[in-house]
Amino acid sequence: MQRPFLTTNGRSLDAIEVRGLRADCIVGVYPEERRTVQTLQVDLALFLDTRAAAAGAGLEASLDYARLAGEIRFLLESCRFRLLETAAEALCSYILAPPTADAPHAQVEAVSVRLTKPGALGGDAVPSLEIHRSREEMGFPVEEKKWGRVDVLHASQGCGIYRLRIAPGASIPTHVHQAMEERELILGSNLLLQGRPVAPGSAFRWPKDLPHRYDNPAQVEGTILCVDRPAFLPHDEIEVAHEGELPWVEPVPFYPAAERAR
CATH class of the missing domain: 2.60.120.10 (Jelly Rolls)
Known part of the structure; x- marks a missing residue:
């Protein structure tokens, strides 16, 4: 996945990638897509500072990608989207939200999300969308x-x-x-x-x-x-x-x- 060049406090960010995550979702504008679940492939690149975790602060100073994968699957299986663009934006917002006290982890500063619809074109081609978002550009009311x-x-x-x-x-x-x-x-x-x-x-x-x-x-x-x-x-x-x-x-x-x- 393409990685935007980002720094925080003058230091480069690290990247955790999750590739090939699959989730069933209702996504699309055509009548059949509104009725039938289809499988999405999700690829993520998460940009954060893992130095504290590497120095011994533990997983709470990094990111638990096993939990995140489950949360992404839950969101895609529970939501209904008309466009891949909306689905990708929703995932970025969730990933970039500030951590909470009962589920602590390092703040993700930026994220790249790629969504692929393997079966959308009947095997003739494979459409996908990739977006990049940073925490600074998101709002969290x-x-x-x-x-x-x-x-x-x-x-x-x-x-x-x-x-x-x-x-x-x-x-x-x-x-x-x-x-x-x-x-x-x-x-x-x-x-x-x-x-x-x-x-x-x-x-x-x-x-x-x-x-x-x-x-x-x-x-x-x-x-x-x-x-x-x-x-x-x-x-x-x-x-x-x-x-x-x-x-x-x-x-x-x-x-x-x-x-x-x-």
Whole structure:
């Protein structure tokens, strides 16, 4: 992949590459593409400073590419895009977002994303798109909530991508959705969902009208990666009263087993 020449504090940046990641996604403008999942190939080049990690600070001073690969697959499988350009922009925004306290890693300063649609032209040719973005050119709006904060990472015609950051000791109250389709990936390690502990890398799809809630008993923020289709509708976050045990939905793992146990 092409690498933009970048420096930080007068020093060159290092690059971590992830090549050949495959994910199923709805992406395209033609009717068949709107109905049928197709496989995308994702190639990433991540520009950051790994000097502290090399000197012994550990993985938290670099980037856990096993977790990142799972998060990219979750986003592509959960979202709906009409254009590769929109999909690539959404991935850049997520990768360049500032790290959170419950999932620390080195700040990625710039990223190159290439998306390839191997089957789009029936074998006659293979189309792809490659874009380059830096952290300085991205915006990361933050919305304040009673229970914490929301990082608005992407919002388009088909979907919205958000990081829900639940404050220590706070809860997202029991609620349902009647219009939005919502999928969520647990990023932190201390959250309770439906009153139960949940492992990082666990993904949940919430059927409409199914009540769900999160609690954060920890001393640091607890973070969830959320995809809403369509983008978030405030009137569709409907708080409900619920007595007894909340219904459980089996998670789908997006991190390797060793990563979920960390």
